[in-house]
Amino acid sequence: MRSTQWRRSPATDGRHRVRLFGAHCTRGERMRCPAVHIRVTLLGLILATAVLPTRAGQADVDVSVPDLQGSSFDDLMSHASRYATTAEKRRMKHLARAELKRRGERFLRYLVSHAGIKNVWFSIYAREMVDWLPSEKAVPVLLDLLNAAHPEVRKMAAYLLGFYHAPQYWERLLPLLEDEDVAGAAIRTLGKWQAARAASRIADFLQDDNERRRILAVNALGDIGSPESIPSLFRMLDDPACTVRRAAVRALVRIGPAAERPAIRELARSRGRKQREVIRVLAYLHSRRAVPRLRRLLSSADCTTAADAARALAVIQPSRFTARGKELQARCGGCPCITLAGAGFPPLEQRD
Missing domain, CATH: 1.25.10.10 (Leucine-rich Repeat Variant)
Known part of the structure; x- marks a missing residue:
């Protein structure tokens, strides 16, 4: 077999050459020898082949299901609520959850x-x-x-x-x-x-200082669906918080047709942000009765009100809106409020 000539290491001399698996190299160059590297790799593969069956046998033993029926709730929750970063932790988390559910x-x-x-x-x-x-x-x-x-x-x-x-x-x-x-x-x-007999008690929270509580009260009155709550909900369309106003819109729409005529009356006597929220209610109710009043609002001096009226018409009568939209565009020019008019209002968001 042809021998391989190796460069002498600065830290060694020829007297310190060693033999590894039949290959000659200096002590400082052992791991740089190609023959040594190949043979070590082969030896590793042989050992891995021999060890794997043993490991597999151990894995078969490890997957035995522990008896958790006698475990306390605290012990089970410590497993069920931990971050399972290993296979064993994930297994225990799964088993603990199953026992807790049982x-x-x-x-x-x-x-x-x-x-x-x-x-x-x-x-x-x-x-x-x-x-x-x-x-x-x-x-x-x-x-x-x-x-x-x-x-x-x-x-x-x-x-x-x-x-x-x-x-x-x-x-x-x-x-x-x-x-x-x-x-x-x-x-x-x-x-x-839908506890209708509790509606009057719930309505007391419409004046609560807590915004979240006002939203909950508005949502509850909408779920109950009593027409007696309509006047109170229309008052909430002028709430300082936009979240409360939009909740009131959703509640009135949930009550349904009973809110249509009161909304048309409210459209005539309200102004500003409250009027724009009333427009939304009529749009989501698809109120054809409101179309004449909405058309008149297209000429409103307030471009945001005019744009919301146009959006409502796009929802109620999309086939007839094109000409009105062009008319509004010509009157208001490049006003940014008009850019959304042709798209109408977004779908009414749902809640749990």
Whole structure:
């Protein structure tokens, strides 16, 4: 076999040459020898081939399912709520979740009872359990927790009740309207239950200093759908917060045809931002009765009002809007308010 000549290393001399797997090289150049590299690689492949079956056998042993039925809720939640960064952690997370779900309403009680710690995983799993548990198992648990000492527990229980149709318990929520921490959740659930007899109590929150609470009250009145709430909702179209105004638009549209004639009357006597919100209501109601009044608003001195009237007409009578749109464009020129007129209003957004 032809020998390979190697360059002498500055740090060594010929007396320090060593033999590795039959190849000669100096001590400082061992890992630079091609023959050594190839043979070490081959040896590694041989060892890997021999070791892999053993590893596979160990893996078969590791996948045995642990008995979690005797584990506490805390132990199971420590697995179910951890960030599973390894295969073993992911396996335990999956098994713990399955065991917790098997415990049904007991797990729901555990989750809601710990709402005060504000761990996002408790909220996530509570919401999942509400989707999975039937009403006859979950509702008694949640009703019982309305009397809990911690306000966050009462709040979560009142909120989750809104995902079940249990209007026969509406009176259980009325005392919570006096609870500063829980009133918002109670308002939402009463709306979901369409508790018409609670509408007057809910309407009191339309004047609340808290914007979020005003939105919840508006949404609840829209869900209840009582025509008696229409005047109150029209007043909310002039709320300082745009979020409240748009919630009132959605609520009036949800009430439906009963709001059409009051909206036409309101269009004539309102001005500014309130009038523009009334225009939106009429557009989403597809009110043909409002078309003559909307056409007159095309000549409004306020270009934003004129543009909103044009957008409403584009929704109500799209086939007849083209000529009116060109007329408005010619009058207002390059006003940026006109750029959206031809597209009408965007679809009315939905909420949960």
